[in-house]
Amino acid sequence: MAKVAIVGSGFIGRAWAISFARAGHDVRMWDQSRAATGGARDYISGVLDDLASNDLLRGQTVDAVLDRITVVAELEEALAEAVHIQENTPENLDVKREVFSLIDALAGPQAVIASSTSALLPSKFTDHLEGRHRCLVVHPINPPYLIPAAEVVPAPWTSTETVERTSAFLVDAGHAPLVMQRELDGFIMNRLQGALLEEAFRLVADGYASVEDVDIGIRDGLALRWSFMGPFETIDLNAPGGVRDYVERYQTIYSNIFPQMLRRVDWAGEVMTTVEADRRKRLPKASLGDRQVWRDRRLMALAAHKKKSDREFGK
Amino acid sequence: MAKVAIVGSGFIGRAWAISFARAGHDVRMWDQSRAATGGARDYISGVLDDLASNDLLRGQTVDAVLDRITVVAELEEALAEAVHIQENTPENLDVKREVFSLIDALAGPQAVIASSTSALLPSKFTDHLEGRHRCLVVHPINPPYLIPAAEVVPAPWTSTETVERTSAFLVDAGHAPLVMQRELDGFIMNRLQGALLEEAFRLVADGYASVEDVDIGIRDGLALRWSFMGPFETIDLNAPGGVRDYVERYQTIYSNIFPQMLRRVDWAGEVMTTVEADRRKRLPKASLGDRQVWRDRRLMALAAHKKKSDREFGK
Structure with a gap:
């Protein structure tokens, strides 16, 4: 399967890694902070256990999916041969501009470069790039391995091919892309x-x-x-x-x-x-964390229920 | 259990009958048109079969619930001894005013009189009644035997006791009341x-x-x-x-x-x-009916899933 790069290994980066590896892709994850990637595979392994017990791994074992996720030390290594690059750095315009400059300079011509931003328009951080035609936003609702919807938002200069390839790539990975005709604050x-x-x-x-x-x-x-x-x-x-x-x-x-x-x-x-x-x-403030765990379990059970109902009654 | 009257036996009236009978109440249903009530029990019986197969009858048999629903020929008979009266006539102000006059005159003092209206404010059709303090709106999302939410909307003269009794009655029947502080177009x-x-x-x-x-x-x-x-x-x-x-x-x-x-x-x-x-x-126009059947099956499966998840993970 294709090579996918995850840039930034916080919750969203990890969640994308799970989704893309589950779809069969070879995922390489990089973060500028070694500390951030340190616990990533353990964390991912725990999520995969939960997904497996809800029959949400497409019939694969935890190890089979986990084996496709590699944490790499150098950005170049993550980007090498990648066809899809998913960027997940902080929601800061200067950071995004810099990271996109770096990625666009290092990535091969075959790569689409997608940002997970929820708040920034793609035109704001890709205008200066030589490869700006291959840049766009792919905004998930967290966590994307449970919530299929993902917004595909082109900048004015994003090529139709980039949008179409990205949309097909997401569908293939079990996502439900909302493909915007053009960018707009707040997306959809x-x-x-x-x-x-x-x-x-x-x-x-x-x-x-x-x-x-x-x-x-x-x-x-x-x-x-x-x-x-x-x-x-x-x-x-x-x-x-x-x-x-x-x-x-x-x-x-x-x-x-x-x-x-x-x-x-x-x-x-x-x-x-x-x-x-x-x-x-x-819900006392001290219980917010426990309730988030509850939310994720309910969300997983709901995802399993919807999959079953789709099979039984049709979508 | 308590006696409940259903006035108007269209889809919403029948659905309320199912919900209240499932909760153990003795339900009497009346409609000014004999043709309307004709098929009501057969229709209800079919719905109860579906509910039973999704374990949504509180462990009761179809017959046990069906036996609690009686179609009666006279309005007086439906209202006799009723503690809760649920009105489901057409969304027409003149009709509502007339029906509420009739019900208020015939119902015993113990009865709350609730309208299923989705569009009319309770003050518009209860202002002229002697018993206006016991009138309010209880607006369901159809069908109420699957969707717990129901809006409780008081007129300015509805008594607090009426609102509280109605809310408790709904909770007891497995509903989730939204109790408005005062009426407002569109409710919540x-x-x-x-x-x-x-x-x-x-x-x-x-x-x-x-x-x-x-x-x-x-x-x-x-x-x-x-x-x-x-x-x-x-x-x-x-x-x-x-x-x-x-x-x-x-x-x-x-x-x-x-x-x-x-x-x-x-x-x-x-x-x-x-x-x-x-x-x-x-979805071609000719398939709208089939798709509504699909919707109701999915809704039933979702209701069963939520009930199971509530038990397993907590609400």
């Missing part, structure tokens, strides 16, 4: 999340709903169908004649609400006292 | 859904994303965590110091996007051509 997922959160904070700030009410409405309500259909298919199936029929019947409800969405509430302002008090009452 | 869930859809339609209208990209971003991305945590708990666990830390780190991303959310796209306008073409390419 953070914009959708942001729109929903703006209304959630407004409802709490205005005293209509509690933090827990909002979470109930999503986790015990809307997100059940969304988790296997998405919002457009959901409304397409919610009227006898499909999505156009739905909009003809119900748009008035939404357009009447819209004028109340033009006001932004500062999330860090007064409402944060309410939000934080509610969250800390349910 | 349609407002959250609306906010997300507004951004989804904007992204498609502006050519940044396809309909399918949006659905991927939710069903293979954001909604996975949302489906067992909700959006507030999700961000609470996405920064080392919890929700305040998250907002301090990332609010700028969202506040920068917000000005682009002040423009509304008419969902039925030009964008609908794109949305409908994309949906109909993936």
Whole structure:
């Protein structure tokens, strides 16, 4: 299989390494800090054990996947012959510009160079590069070995071939790429999340709903169908004649609400006292770490469930 | 157990009947149209079979639950001794006002009278009633026997006791009530859904994303965590110091996007051509019915999965 380079071995880099090695690729991971890569393989080995016990390794053994991940000491060694390079350094524009200069200078012409950034537009850190046509953003939701969606975001100069190759590469690795036509702040997922959160904070700030009410409405309500259909298919199936029929019947409800969405509430302002008090009452700060472990286990069980349901009922 | 009356035996009325009978209540269902109630028990029996095979009947047999549902010929008979009355007539203000007048006049003083309306504020159809203090909205997401969330919406004159009794009644029946402090257009869930859809339609209208990209971003991305945590708990666990830390780190991303959310796209306008073409390419109109059956099976499998995960890992 292809050679893949992971630059930066924090949580996101490690998670990508797992996903790409599971797909059969030969993964080389490099970090400027030796300390960072030190525990990487042990950490990865633990995750692979969990994935194996949820039947999420494509029928492979832990060792088979782990054997495909090598931590290397030199960046050149990681990049040699790589066809896909996934960069995961800190979300700092100067750092990204420098790292991309380095990678573009060292990588062979066959390589696509992708950044995991969630916040920076690709045009901001690739404009100066000779190989800027092969650069783009591939933004995951963490952890990508459990959450298939990944945003593919081209800069204005990213070639169509680069976008297409990257998209195919991701699909082959079991991902579900969202291929943007052009870059935009927040990409797609953070914009959708942001729109929903703006209304959630407004409802709490205005005293209509509690933090827990909002979470109930999503986790015990809307997100059940969304988790296997998405919002457009959901409304397409919610009227006898499909999505156009739905909009003809119900748009008035939404357009009447819209004028109340033009006001932004500062999330860090007064409402944060309410939000934080509610969250800390349910989950003390000292328990955040345990709850993250719980989240990852539930996410893994859900991924296994979806895989089973896809087989049983179809996607 | 308590006696429950279902007024109106369409899909929502039948679904409530299933949920309340499963909880052990003696359910009496009435509809002004005899034709509507005709097939109701056969339909319910089929749903109960599916629920039983997914272990979603609280360990009871289909017959045990079905035996608790009686279709009655007279409204008085349905309401007699009922402690909870769930109204499910058409979303028409005049109809609701008339039906509520009738129910309030006939129901004993022990009864709470709840409407399933998704669009009408309770103050609009209960202001004229002697028993308006015992009237409110209990709005489900269909079908309530699979989706626990239900919005409890008081009118300004609804008594605290009515709200509290209704909330406890719902919890006892396995529901997850969102208890609004006061009424508001769209309640909570349609407002959250609306906010997300507004951004989804904007992204498609502006050519940044396809309909399918949006659905991927939710069903293979954001909604996975949302489906067992909700959006507030999700961000609470996405920064080392919890929700305040998250907002301090990332609010700028969202506040920068917000000005682009002040423009509304008419969902039925030009964008609908794109949305409908994309949906109909993936799912021809003739297949909408089959796909709804698929949706209900997936939803049932997901409900069973969540129940199992709640037991195994905790809620």
